[in-house]
Amino acid sequence: MPEGDTIHRTASALRTALIGRPTVRFDAPRLVGPSPQAGRTIEDIVSHGKHLEIRWDDGIILHTHMRMTGSWHLYRTGERWRRPYRQLRASIETDQWVAVCFNAPVVETYREPDRRRHPGMGRLGPDLCDVHADLGQVVNLLLSYPDPDARLRDVLLDQRAMCGVGNVYRCEVLWATELSPWAHVGDLSHRDAVLVVNTAARQLRANLHHARRVTVDDVPGGLAVYGRNGQGCPRCHDTIEVRRVGEHARLLYWCPGCQVRLDPRLADDTREMDPHPAASKYLADLPWRRADAG
Numbered sequence: 001m002p003e004g005d006t007i008h009r010t011a012s013a014l015r016t017a018l019i020g021r022p023t024v025r026f027d028a029p030r031l032v033g034p035s036p037q038a039g040r041t042i043e044d045i046v047s048h049g050k051h052l053e054i055r056w057d058d059g060i061i062l063h064t065h066m067r068m069t070g071s072w073h074l075y076r077t078g079e080r081w082r083r084p085y086r087q088l089r090a091s092i093e094t095d096q097w098v099a100v101c102f103n104a105p106v107v108e109t110y111r112e113p114d115r116r117r118h119p120g121m122g123r124l125g126p127d128l129c130d131v132h133a134d135l136g137q138v139v140n141l142l143l144s145y146p147d148p149d150a151r152l153r154d155v156l157l158d159q160r161a162m163c164g165v166g167n168v169y170r171c172e173v174l175w176a177t178e179l180s181p182w183a184h185v186g187d188l189s190h191r192d193a194v195l196v197v198n199t200a201a202r203q204l205r206a207n208l209h210h211a212r213r214v215t216v217d218d219v220p221g222g223l224a225v226y227g228r229n230g231q232g233c234p235r236c237h238d239t240i241e242v243r244r245v246g247e248h249a250r251l252l253y254w255c256p257g258c259q260v261r262l263d264p265r266l267a268d269d270t271r272e273m274d275p276h277p278a279a280s281k282y283l284a285d286l287p288w289r290r291a292d293a294g
């Protein structure tokens with residue numbers, strides 16, 4: 001599935017091939033909005049999280065949202081497509097290149113002054129793939145999130161708060177920060193929010209220039225928890241678990257042994273946890289336990 005780093009690389013490739021070239025042909029079987037006209041020149045291509053937009057010189061903007069299924073491919077004119085025509089959602093042909101969007105759930109056009117006209121896009125948060133993004137703004141958006149009881153795991157995917165984090169990175173960011181997937185966003189301290197945002201930005205930017213995602217260097221496959229259900233956690237060696245959560249029932253991978261920070265299920269200090277080494281360490285480090293030990 002595409003994430004912010006993938007779309008960022010795609011936009012870079014499309015810019016190189018298409019910008020400054022007049023459109024020879026445009027096709028979009030399910031397009032919502034006016035069709036870009038032949039002869040118009042492509043002026044800009046930008047990505048924002050899983051959104052990719054292409055702008056023509058007459059003010060028409062093609063907005064595509066990849067969500068979990070969409071992708072853009074780039075072919076030389078006459079080259080055979082790697083996917084069937086029935087998956088086509090938009091194609092842009094120039095004199096040398098054909099850019100094809102497959103399976104994107106949202107394909108629509110609008111004119112530049114109306115960029116915020118539809119509620120589906122709404123006001124997007126900063127794109128963490130952009131090295132110039134204001135990370136302090138993202139921290140403030142987390143700390144002022146309108147639903148403080150929302151789970152942090154879900155907020156990480158909310159593009160109104162930040163763009164670029166998909167399912168893989170939300171699992172990896174939560175693991176790297178040792179935060180529980182069941183943590184409420186309203187329980188984050190300023191320090192926690194800074195840690196989450198900086199970790200997400202660092203992981204995304206480290207993977208902008210290669211297709212293979214790597215968040216930890218010393219684990220086969222390069223990922224700490226994602227896709228590793230039933231395997232040992234590289235930090236505490238507990239068993240990684242997986243569960244479908246959220247509106248779209250996406251797979252969430254996490255380590256129950258060491259991802260316990262801000263877990264509301266542990267709020268009752270009378271409840272003892274499993275005598276796992278990581279759990280014992282967590283209990284021993286609680287302030288009131290340290291006081292008792294002293």
